[in-house]
Amino acid sequence: MRTLRIAAAAEAISLAALLINLATIHTKAITALGGPVHGMAYLATIACTWMTPTATSTARWLAAIPGIGGLLVLRRIQPEGA
Template identity: 55%
Template sequence: MRTLRLAAGAEAASLVVLSANLLTVHTPAVSSLVGPLHGTAYLVVIAATWQVSDAAASGARWASVVPGVGGLLALRRLRNAGV
């Protein structure tokens, strides 16, 4: 669960940074540094959620594949399920 929490935070934070960069100065260096971080965090969120045994019953597995905020949605569903 700790891995899922860290990856969900990194996924959401990197999306904010990428969006802010796109809406303001669009510096290629920021995109090239934060883009792979966001993609890796997204994949870690999916993998970590699918390893939680109670994730299938709560619908967290399918929530985790939502780009950008899937990790936060999965954590919310797991918390509401009592995991």
């Protein structure tokens, strides 16, 4: 779960940084660094979701949504008491 939380946060933050960069100054260095970071975080989110035993098929499909999929998965599979 910890790895999934980190990957989901990195995915959302990197996508936000890429979109802000696109809307404002469009620096190539940010794009060159942020693109691969977002891609790897996206893949890590999907992989961690599929390896989580409590993830339902709906949660696994939610992981495929770029940017917010990991956060949606975390909300769905989090225990009731947490």
